[in-house]
Amino acid sequence: MSDCIFCKIIKGDIPSTNVYKDEQVTAFRDINPVAPTHILIVPNKHIDSVDMMIVDDEPLIGHLFTVAKQLAAQEGISEGGYRLVVNTGVESGQTVFHIHLHLLGGRKLTKMG
Ligand code: AMP
Numbered sequence: 001m002s003d004c005i006f007c008k009i010i011k012g013d014i015p016s017t018n019v020y021k022d023e024q025v026t027a028f029r030d031i032n033p034v035a036p037t038h039i040l041i042v043p044n045k046h047i048d049s050v051d052m053m054i055v056d057d058e059p060l061i062g063h064l065f066t067v068a069k070q071l072a073a074q075e076g077i078s079e080g081g082y083r084l085v086v087n088t089g090v091e092s093g094q095t096v097f098h099i100h101l102h103l104l105g106g107r108k109l110t111k112m113g
Contacts, residue, residue, distance in 0.1 A: 005098075007046055019074070024044055027071060037103060051089060086100070086101055
C-alpha cells in the first residue's frame with residue numbers, strides 16, 4: 001500500500017530503528033514508546049487489521065508471536081514478563097492500519113481497561 005507508513009518503513013523509505021527482519025516480518029522500536037521496551041512487530045505483507053486477515057494468514061500471524069518471544073529474550077524481559085497487544089479498529093485505539101503486534105515490557109504494566 002503506497003500510502004501506508006509501515007509499508008514505507010518495511011521498504012526502507014522511512015527511517016526506523018529496526019531490531020529484526022526476515023522475509024515475512026519486520027520489527028522496529030515504536031517512535032513513541034510507553035514502556036522501556038516497546039517494539040512493533042509487523043508482517044511485510046500489508047493487512048489492514050486482524051479483522052481483515054484470512055485463514056491463509058494464520059502462519060504469518062503466528063510467526064509474529066515467535067519473533068515477539070525471541071525479541072523479548074533479546075531485550076531481557078522474558079523472565080519478568082511482557083505484554084503483546086494488537087489493537088483492532090478505531091475504538092481499540094488502532095491508529096496505523098497495517099496489522100502489528102506491540103511488544104511491551106521492562107516495567108510493571110498496569111491492568112488493561
Ligand atoms: P496502534 O495505535 O496500535 O495502531 O499503534 C501504532 C503505533 O505506531 C503507535 O504506538 C505509534 O507510536 C507507532 N508509530 C507511528 N509512526 C511510527 C514510526 N514512523 N516509527 C515507529 N513507530 C511509529
